[in-house]
Amino acid sequence: MTRTIAEINEKIRKGQAVVVTAEEVIDLAEKKGVAKAAQEVDVVTTGTFSPMCGSGAFFNVGHSKPRIKIGGGRAYLNDVPVYTGIAAVDIFIGATAIPDDDPRNRVHPGPFNYGGGHVIEELVAGRDIRLEVTAYGTDCYPRKRLQTWINLKDINEAVLFNIRNAYQNYNVGVNVSDNTIYTYMGVLKPNLGNANYSTAGQLSPLFNDPYYKTIGIGTKIFLGGGIGYVSWHGTQHNPDVLRSDNGVPRRGAATLAVIGDLKQMSPRWLVGTSMLGYGATLSVGIGVPIPILSEEILRYTTVKDEEIFAPVVDYSEAYPGRSSEILGEVSYGELKSGKILIQEKEVPTASLSSYPRAVEIANTLKEWIMKGEFLLTEPVAPLPGVEAGITFKPLNERPIEDNRRI
Amino acid sequence: MAISKRVVLHFPSRLVEQPIIYKLVKDYNLVLNILKASVTPKEEGLLILELSGAREDYDRGIQYLTDIGVRIQSLGQNIMRNDARCTHCGACVVICPTGALTLDPKTRMVNFHEDKCTACELCVLACPPRAMEVHF
Ligand code: SF4
Ligand code: SF4
Numbered sequence: 001m002t003r004t005i006a007e008i009n010e011k012i013r014k015g016q017a018v019v020v021t022a023e024e025v026i027d028l029a030e031k032k033g034v035a036k037a038a039q040e041v042d043v044v045t046t047g048t049f050s051p052m053c054g055s056g057a058f059f060n061v062g063h064s065k066p067r068i069k070i071g072g073g074r075a076y077l078n079d080v081p082v083y084t085g086i087a088a089v090d091i092f093i094g095a096t097a098i099p100d101d102d103p104r105n106r107v108h109p110g111p112f113n114y115g116g117g118h119v120i121e122e123l124v125a126g127r128d129i130r131l132e133v134t135a136y137g138t139d140c141y142p143r144k145r146l147q148t149w150i151n152l153k154d155i156n157e158a159v160l161f162n163i164r165n166a167y168q169n170y171n172v173g174v175n176v177s178d179n180t181i182y183t184y185m186g187v188l189k190p191n192l193g194n195a196n197y198s199t200a201g202q203l204s205p206l207f208n209d210p211y212y213k214t215i216g217i218g219t220k221i222f223l224g225g226g227i228g229y230v231s232w233h234g235t236q237h238n239p240d241v242l243r244s245d246n247g248v249p250r251r252g253a254a255t256l257a258v259i260g261d262l263k264q265m266s267p268r269w270l271v272g273t274s275m276l277g278y279g280a281t282l283s284v285g286i287g288v289p290i291p292i293l294s295e296e297i298l299r300y301t302t303v304k305d306e307e308i309f310a311p312v313v314d315y316s317e318a319y320p321g322r323s324s325e326i327l328g329e330v331s332y333g334e335l336k337s338g339k340i341l342i343q344e345k346e347v348p349t350a351s352l353s354s355y356p357r358a359v360e361i362a363n364t365l366k367e368w369i370m371k372g373e374f375l376l377t378e379p380v381a382p383l384p385g386v387e388a389g390i391t392f393k394p395l396n397e398r399p400i401e402d403n404r405r406i
Numbered sequence: 407m408a409i410s411k412r413v414v415l416h417f418p419s420r421l422v423e424q425p426i427i428y429k430l431v432k433d434y435n436l437v438l439n440i441l442k443a444s445v446t447p448k449e450e451g452l453l454i455l456e457l458s459g460a461r462e463d464y465d466r467g468i469q470y471l472t473d474i475g476v477r478i479q480s481l482g483q484n485i486m487r488n489d490a491r492c493t494h495c496g497a498c499v500v501i502c503p504t505g506a507l508t509l510d511p512k513t514r515m516v517n518f519h520e521d522k523c524t525a526c527e528l529c530v531l532a533c534p535p536r537a538m539e540v541h542f
Binding site: 049050051109111113186187189193194196271272273274275276283336337338348349350351352353354355356357359 | 494501531536
């Protein structure tokens with residue numbers, strides 16, 4: 001059995017495409033067998049909703065009268081500093097940026113109540129945002145100060161551009177020390193008090209296409225409640241890791257860079273997020289449709305929580321010290337049971353990734369496709385795969401001598 | 407019938423200096439456990455108590471407090487979940503010490519049982535989208 005994306009799109013246009021979620025396809029294949037299921041199903045939809053720090057947005061705010069060159073100056077959105085080192089009135093806000101006067105971790109753990117992710121959420125919610133700029137002034141851009149309200153609907157472009165999202169697998173965070181620690185994996189209680197994980201498991205996009213046979217550059221996706229595209233592989237993309245027999249990586253592996261028009265997104269799927277003692281970020285909703293081009297592709301989508309394994313990592317010493325030591329491996333089936341066994345201790349589990357929201361994304365995408373509103377795209381280039389020879393490089397420091405001249 | 411309830415008392419500043427707690431114990435035979443107390447100058451005082459005693463004494467004690475101008479709230483109202491912000495991630499279930507936040511294994515939604523909440527506030531900053539709110 002084989003199918004092309006063009007054939008699938010023809011069925012979508014006619015309203016005849018058979019679409020199921022990555023959860024539903026598990027039961028379907030169990031009942032009917034993989035071959036039969038592959039014949040019936042055209043598209044499997046996936047979803048994930050998690051804090052994703054590698055997120056941010058570009059804006060072109062328009063030209064004031066007289067003009068001001070924000071480029072090379074300083075600018076803030078609701079007191080959160082934005083990046084100005086690009087063209088005159090283009091700016092970039094990153095999800096983890098925080099106001100200059102945020103107390104940070106001076107009193108540990110700092111709350112990190114507001115940051116770039118929250119600005120993005122508020123903009124998408126249609127709220128007015130304060131833009132404050134100081135610039136150096138030029139002959140063609142004479143102005144040096146600007147303070148104004150801006151609103152998403154009034155600015156030229158607003159592009160969500162996330163350089164690393166949708167990690168294919170992730171660590172399970174624990175703490176073996178005697179003190180509570182505050183990490184990007186959440187609050188970790190002492191002496192293995194809890195174990196936090198952060199993927200949607202069987203619904204997560206890249207678990208369902210473990211070798212990137214369908215997901216590539218140009219793949220059209222659900223992004224932040226609207227439509228987006230895979231623009232590149234994400235940073236730290238590292239496909240050549242330990243894998244199970246079903247092809248699923250047992251360590252953090254591939255990542256996606258994604259892009260989309262912020263103006264058609266929604267605050268339900270871009271949520272400003274605060275990690276106690278760690279920082280501010282953005283929770284992002286992403287869903288990727290997987291075209292069932294062959295029986296093999298369908299078989300990949302039938303992967304279930306019990307067959308996906310993640311490493312358990314201590315965040316009190318091993319992680320900060322960049323040791324590769326792990327305390328074991330557990331399946332998402334075990335993680336979702338509410339407790340796992342680590343060093344013979346029963347440890348309660350918690351998720352940072354919302355499974356109900358992942359289900360909602362997969363269902364929304366399914367609906368869009370069934371209604372004929374969402375056609376699939378053919379990738380223009382594949383993501384680097386296992387064979388690409390990518391190695392994940394650490395930063396090996398080279399001391400800079402005081403008298404070295406450049 | 408003996409009962410035990412957790413309540414939040416808000417004192418106007420004029421009552422802050424009064425021996426109210428002493429009266430609750432002495433005149434109304436109530437056993438009390440102070441869960442949280444704060445008095446700020448010029449502002450009202452706030453006291454979170456667990457009150458136990460005979461039903462009749464408890465009711466009379468509450469009546470006394472109301473009469474002298476103390477505003478009373480039952481505790482469950484003090485920590486509220488903003489359902490519009492909760493993403494049902496589940497990060498709070500290992501944080502809550504009383505089992506007031508639990509995961510439904512079928513739907514994987516997180517349920518908030520107000521009756522079990524002691525207003526310890528541990529979940530408030532631990533919730534990444536800040537859905538758990540303190541209301542006084
Ligand atoms: S941590 Fe917050 S958002 Fe997550 S389930 Fe608990 S209350 Fe909801
Ligand atoms: S305030 Fe304390 S008891 Fe109440 S829900 Fe939060 S963690 Fe649980």
